[in-house]
Amino acid sequence: MLKKNYSKTGNLCRVTFRLPPEANAKTAVLCGTFNNWSSNGKVMKRLKDGGFSTTVSLRSRQSYRFRYLLEGKRWENDWHADSYVPNEHGSEDCVVEV
Numbered sequence: 001m002l003k004k005n006y007s008k009t010g011n012l013c014r015v016t017f018r019l020p021p022e023a024n025a026k027t028a029v030l031c032g033t034f035n036n037w038s039s040n041g042k043v044m045k046r047l048k049d050g051g052f053s054t055t056v057s058l059r060s061r062q063s064y065r066f067r068y069l070l071e072g073k074r075w076e077n078d079w080h081a082d083s084y085v086p087n088e089h090g091s092e093d094c095v096v097e098v
Contacts, residue, residue, distance in 0.1 A: 001080045002096055012057050013098040017066070017078065021050030025070035028052040032066030032093075039069055058098050065093040 003016040017030050028044040034056060035041035044052035058064060065085065068076040077084070081094035 002078065002082070004098060006060065006098075011060055013060050014055055014057050015096055015098060016053060016055045017044070017068075019044065019052040019068050019076065019078070021047075023051070023068070023070060023076055025052070025074070025076075027071050028076075029069045029072075030054050030056065030066060031069050032064050034058055034064050034066070039072065044068070058096075060098050063095050063097045065095055067093055 001018040001020070003018070005014045007013070019028055029039055030042040030044055031037045031039060042054050042056060044054040046052055068078065070076050075091070077092065078094045082097045083095040084092040085095055087093045
């Protein structure tokens, strides 16, 4: 699930990425074009309900691809993303439009 909060100038958007507990993971990392798909990038905080959450500031008027890396080996999409695009691995990347 994505929650967007734009700055007063509209140049930045704080996007909160939330992965539900149904993902069944012990760890989660947010990877995407905004951090060069780094698996060491944005480690997500585990929530009391077993889900994960993190917030990233992104430049407005752009789109970014992303996915969640669970337990360092399993990729998961956000099924509430703004759209999806095929990737070179035969699956799809999520897209957030800000």
